[in-house]
Amino acid sequence: MPQDKDTVEKLSELISAFICYAAGHLPDDVRQRLDEMSKIETEGFAPQIYDCMRKNMEMADILARPSCQDTGLPQFFARVGTKYPYLDEVEASLIEAVKKATIRAPLRPNAVEVFEEYNTGNNIGSHIPWIDWELVPDSDELELYFYMAGGGCSLPGMAKVLMPLEGYEGIAKAVFDQMTTYGVNACPPCLVGIGIAGSAEVAAKLSKKALLRPVGSSNPNPKAAQMEKLIEDGLNSVGLGPGGFGGKLSCMGVNIEQASRHPATLAMGLSTACWAHRRAGIRIKPDYGYDFFTHKGVTL
Amino acid sequence: MSTFHFTLPVSDEDIKKVRIGDIVYVTGLVTTGRDDVHHRVVVSGKDSPVDLKGKAIFHAGPIMKDLGDGRYKIISVGPTTSMRMEKAEAEFLAKTGAKIVIGKGGMGPKTTQGCIDNTAICTIFPGGCAVVAAEQCNDVEGVEWLDLGMPEAMWKLNVEEFGPLIVSIDSYGGNLIEDNKKLFAERKEQALADLKGKLNYMS
Ligand code: SF4
Numbered sequence: 001m002p003q004d005k006d007t008v009e010k011l012s013e014l015i016s017a018f019i020c021y022a023a024g025h026l027p028d029d030v031r032q033r034l035d036e037m038s039k040i041e042t043e044g045f046a047p048q049i050y051d052c053m054r055k056n057m058e059m060a061d062i063l064a065r066p067s068c069q070d071t072g073l074p075q076f077f078a079r080v081g082t083k084y085p086y087l088d089e090v091e092a093s094l095i096e097a098v099k100k101a102t103i104r105a106p107l108r109p110n111a112v113e114v115f116e117e118y119n120t121g122n123n124i125g126s127h128i129p130w131i132d133w134e135l136v137p138d139s140d141e142l143e144l145y146f147y148m149a150g151g152g153c154s155l156p157g158m159a160k161v162l163m164p165l166e167g168y169e170g171i172a173k174a175v176f177d178q179m180t181t182y183g184v185n186a187c188p189p190c191l192v193g194i195g196i197a198g199s200a201e202v203a204a205k206l207s208k209k210a211l212l213r214p215v216g217s218s219n220p221n222p223k224a225a226q227m228e229k230l231i232e233d234g235l236n237s238v239g240l241g242p243g244g245f246g247g248k249l250s251c252m253g254v255n256i257e258q259a260s261r262h263p264a265t266l267a268m269g270l271s272t273a274c275w276a277h278r279r280a281g282i283r284i285k286p287d288y289g290y291d292f293f294t295h296k297g298v299t300l
Numbered sequence: 301m302s303t304f305h306f307t308l309p310v311s312d313e314d315i316k317k318v319r320i321g322d323i324v325y326v327t328g329l330v331t332t333g334r335d336d337v338h339h340r341v342v343v344s345g346k347d348s349p350v351d352l353k354g355k356a357i358f359h360a361g362p363i364m365k366d367l368g369d370g371r372y373k374i375i376s377v378g379p380t381t382s383m384r385m386e387k388a389e390a391e392f393l394a395k396t397g398a399k400i401v402i403g404k405g406g407m408g409p410k411t412t413q414g415c416i417d418n419t420a421i422c423t424i425f426p427g428g429c430a431v432v433a434a435e436q437c438n439d440v441e442g443v444e445w446l447d448l449g450m451p452e453a454m455w456k457l458n459v460e461e462f463g464p465l466i467v468s469i470d471s472y473g474g475n476l477i478e479d480n481k482k483l484f485a486e487r488k489e490q491a492l493a494d495l496k497g498k499l500n501y502m503s
Contacts, residue, residue, distance in 0.1 A: 045466060048323075048426075048464060049426045052426040052429045052432055052464070053426065053428065053429060055429070055432050056428065056429040056430070056431050056432045059431040059432060059435060060431045063431060063435075065375050065376055065431050065434070066363060066375070066376050066430070066431075067376075067428070067430065067431060068376065068378055068428045068429075068430045069360065069361060069362050069363050069375075069376040069377050069378045069430040069434075070361070070378070070380070070430075071363070106363055106365060106375060107363070108361065108362075108363045108376075108450065108451055109449070109450055109451075110451070118449075119449040119450075119451075121449070151380065151381065152380065152381045152404070152405070152427065155381065164502070167499065167500070167502055168499035168500075168501055168502075169492075169495060169496065169499050171499075172492065172495055172499060173492055176488045176491065176492055177488075180481070180484040180485060180487075180488045181481065184405055184406065184477065184480070184481065184484075185381040185383060185404065185405035185406075187404070187427035187428045223501055227499060227501075230495060230498055230499065231495075234491035234492070234494065234495055235491070237487060237490070237491045237494075238484050238487040238488055238491055239484075239487065240484060242426075243404070243424065243426055243427055243466075244405060244406070244477065244480060245424075245466065245476075245480070246480055246483070274427070274428060275427075275428055276428040
């Protein structure tokens with residue numbers, strides 16, 4: 001079937017509004033955790049920084065502006081129902097939505113073509129927006145996560161393949177090494193995403209997917225949940241504080257996602273989200289009705 | 301910990317009053333410049349098109365709205381990771397005479413030496429607070445080197461009581477973030493030691 005222009009127009013309008021809103025408003029879970037953390041961080045520079053963060057969120061809302069100037073590289077994580085009627089139009093709509101949002105929000109143009117080394121000016125580039133596809137059997141909905149991958153918060157990202165004998169402690173060590181060095185530049189308190197798998201690219205991708213899970217949620221596997229808690233507590237004992245100026249806490253949380261590994265490899269990936277964790281999730285029905293589930297009660 | 305309110309250009313005497321951990325607010329002309337601007341000035345050897353003597357260089361790539369006729373409205377501007385400019389900052393300060401670096405996340409030993417040699421300071425604006433920063437800018441005086449693209453160009457911003465700027469490097473060799481990082485490294489070792497034996501899922 002040829003692509004339907006009207007559908008692309010309608011869908012991209014909705015998704016563009018969704019992106020614009022996400023640029024200026026952190027999701028409910030992140031706002032709540034920052035609020036909790038600010039009540040614990042009562043010493044040193046921390047209160048002043050949390051104050052500035054709070055003011056920034058309020059002003060971004062009132063002035064309807066992106067809350068951080070780095071609106072990141074646009075990334076979508078799409079879970080498309082196999083019975084969603086507009087499968088042919090999804091990709092074109094996502095690209096169109098980014099173009100529109102870049103002008104409307106406005107977003108900072110961030111797509112720099114590799115080798116040619118120029119900024120495309122509209123956030124559209126080779127494989128950008130990045131789209132990750134998953135099919136959902138027996139569903140007629142389009143579930144979309146949008147994530148703004150900023151520069152500072154992408155910098156601590158890494159993946160490597162450990163020897164199994166380095167063990168899960170080897171994973172923890174790599175995470176601690178990154179978070180206590182690069183993490184300081186990633187506008188802490190960060191959400192830490194860890195992927196564990198058999199090869200580097202799977203671990204890396206899972207680490208980003210871990211960031212899409214709500215702050216405060218736990219991995220359903222009790223051992224993984226325990227590891228999340230142990231690393232979170234350990235990182236907090238380092239006391240990076242907001243902005244890396246020191247404090248009682250370091251991170252908003254640690255989320256782990258895993259895939260089976262090879263007997264001879266233990267791969268790990270790390271992704272971090274800054275305090276301005278602009279992740280947004282929406283479920284779109286065939287009639288364009290939607291559930292903006294990361295930002296409850298918001299009408300687009 | 302003291303708080304200072306400076307009007308730009310700032311004098312060496314004023315810079316010498318400031319120590320790490322102090323807080324500074326500035327009023328006057330602040331110019332943005334990040335990777336490409338530093339590269340042009342330091343590596344390519346071009347002169348800065350903006351007179352930065354006694355002024356502030358802001359590691360930031362803003363979002364600007366083009367109003368036409370060379371006028372722009374600032375939407376959002378916040379600090380970017382200063383460490384990326386570590387290679388070039390000392391020479392940049394020497395060449396341009398800039399006195400205040402504004403960024404985030406601290407800088408290294410080369411810049412610390414550059415601040416001693418040029419009587420300059422590095423400061424940190426709270427990261428991610430780009431709307432707060434934009435609202436402290438009265439207007440955009442102009443732009444230079446726009447060929448570098450919106451984030452990399454030199455935007456001349458007239459700011460008022462711009463801050464809080466937390467002083468991370470002073471002109472005496474103090475480096476707040478490096479001190480913090482040492483502390484974090486020590487605590488990291490302790491935290492990893494505490495984890496020993498607790499992640500033994502392979503046995
Ligand atoms: S790390 Fe996040 S909050 Fe900080 S500047 Fe980058 S995108 Fe903005």
